[in-house]
Amino acid sequence: xxxxxxxxxxxxxxxxxxxxxxxxxxxxxxxxxxxxxxxxxxxxxxxxxxxxxxxxxxxxxxxxxxxxxxxxxxxxxxxxxxxxxxxxxxxxxxxxxxxxxxxxxxxxxxxxxxxxxxxxxxxxxxxxxxxxxxxxxxxxxxxxxxxxxxxxxxxxxxxxxxxxxxxxxxxxxxxxxxxxxxxxxxxxxxxxxxxxxxxxxxxxxxxxxxxxxxxxxxxxxxxxxxxxxxxxxxxxxxxxxxxxxxxxxxxxxxxxxxxxxxxxxxxxxxxxxxxxxxxxxxxxxxxxxxxxxxxxxxxxxxxxxxxxxxxxxxxxxxxxxxxxxxxxxxxxxxxxxxxxxxxxxxxxxxxxxxxxxxxxxxxxxxxxxxxxxxxxxxxxxxxxxxxxxxxxxxxxxxxx
Numbered sequence: 014x015x016x017x018x019x020x021x022x023x024x025x026x027x028x029x030x031x032x033x034x035x036x037x038x039x040x041x042x043x044x045x046x047x048x049x050x051x052x053x054x055x056x057x058x059x060x061x062x063x064x065x066x067x068x069x070x071x072x073x074x075x076x077x078x079x080x081x082x083x084x085x086x087x088x089x090x091x092x093x094x095x096x097x098x099x100x101x102x103x104x105x106x107x108x109x110x111x112x113x114x115x116x117x118x119x120x121x122x123x124x125x126x127x128x129x130x131x132x133x134x135x136x137x138x139x140x141x142x143x144x145x146x147x148x149x150x151x152x153x154x155x156x157x158x159x160x161x162x163x164x165x166x167x168x169x170x171x172x173x174x175x176x177x178x179x180x181x182x183x184x185x186x187x188x189x190x191x192x193x194x195x196x197x198x199x200x201x202x203x204x205x206x207x208x209x210x211x212x213x214x215x216x217x218x219x220x221x222x223x224x225x226x227x228x229x230x231x232x233x234x235x236x237x238x239x240x241x242x243x244x245x246x247x248x249x250x251x252x253x254x255x256x257x258x259x260x261x262x263x264x265x266x267x268x269x270x271x272x273x274x275x276x277x278x279x280x281x282x283x284x285x286x287x288x289x290x291x292x293x294x295x296x297x298x299x300x301x302x303x304x305x306x307x308x309x310x311x312x313x314x315x316x317x318x319x320x321x322x323x324x325x326x327x328x329x330x331x332x333x334x335x336x337x338x339x340x341x342x343x344x345x346x347x348x349x350x351x352x353x354x355x356x357x358x359x360x361x362x363x364x365x366x367x368x369x370x371x372x373x374x375x376x377x378x379x380x381x382x383x384x385x386x387x388x389x390x391x392x393x394x395x396x397x398x399x400x401x402x403x404x405x406x407x408x409x410x411x412x413x
Contacts, residue, residue, distance in 0.1 A: 083411035088127040089119050090403040095390045097155035098380045111151035114144030136182030136189025145174045153208030170208045177201045195248040200225045200238035205268040217251040218244050221269035228305035239266045255299030265302040271335025283332035283344050291330040292321035322362050334378030345376035374398050386411050
């Protein structure tokens with residue numbers, strides 16, 4: 014199986030060049046841009062047994078409405094394959110670096126330049142030693158859990174030599190205490206390792222996993238691969254899961270890379286497709302999202318599968334991290350090199366709008382900051398992007 018988290022093909026690169034007239038930038042001094050949507054190159058066939066899908070939204074047609082970037086500020090440069098991003102209660106942000114297995118704290122609370130410093134302590138040393146950065150694996154997602162007594166625990170998703178695991182450690186200032194294995198036995202592979210962590214509104218930890226290139230795992234309810242899991246902070250299946258005693262919240266996933274919740278309770282997830290359609294899904298408990306039987310919208314040919322609420326041609330997206338605000342769902346696109354905004358509407362979503370097209374290269378993650386701005390990680394140093402001076406970056410983006 015081919016990995017979808019990769020540099021654009023020559024044909025896709027040509028499409029990005031065509032967008033230069035909409036968003037102007039230079040490699041050394043990118044200028045943040047605002048664009049209207051481009052018409053994706055149509056793809057009508059898929060490999061293997063996957064049914065030919067139909068887009069779930071009119072994302073394959075030009076979008077008349079334009080989103081607006083109010084301001085872009087570089088908070089940090091020189092990051093080494095950044096992946097996960099989470100905020101601490103004091104306003105600092107933690108960023109994981111996939112290859113080195115290190116975690117850095119970014120402090121942008123003052124009026125001056127942001128400061129970047131590595132976390133230390135025995136937990137940081139254990140995480141670095143446990144990280145086996147092979148293919149798409151390494152130190153991936155991160156989530157923060159403050160307790161009522163003020164204690165802060167950090168949770169990370171790590172690819173080890175054996176499997177993918179969720180670890181936790183107490184954070185004291187800039188030092189991580191000894192780690193605890195929260196969940197082990199998640200299948201690992203050179204590709205499709207999942208890796209996103211987030212605490213839901215219900216207080217439970219949600220974990221996204223990939224099917225590691227073994228398609229059958231996605232439909233196997235006994236496997237932790239190709240799923241979204243819902244667990245307690247101790248790693249036990251959370252109460253109220255679809256199947257008692259199982260951590261599985263949803264199945265039939267290829268490689269979920271982003272999750273987030275709207276104020277009305279809808280849970281959104283971004284997912285890499287294979288060759289044809291990337292997806293934005295609304296996750297329902299026990300839902301089956303179709304992989305590998307279908308890719309994209311199964312239409313009427315695959316009863317029982319949950320249909321995506323938005324789809325993209327793969328060269329326009331490769332959606333990674335996801336953030337949900339009061340007015341939209343934002344997806345960081347790797348191969349598409351843009352930030353997608355999907356307007357939130359009551360009970361549905363609007364047509365996707367592209368922002369920052371080509372301005373900063375591949376985008377790995379996006380998170381809502383305490384002040385309501387979006388913090389965006391670029392993803393050009395992962396071996397699949399074009400590295401620019403200063404990469405990789407952490408950006409603060411305001412939306413008008």
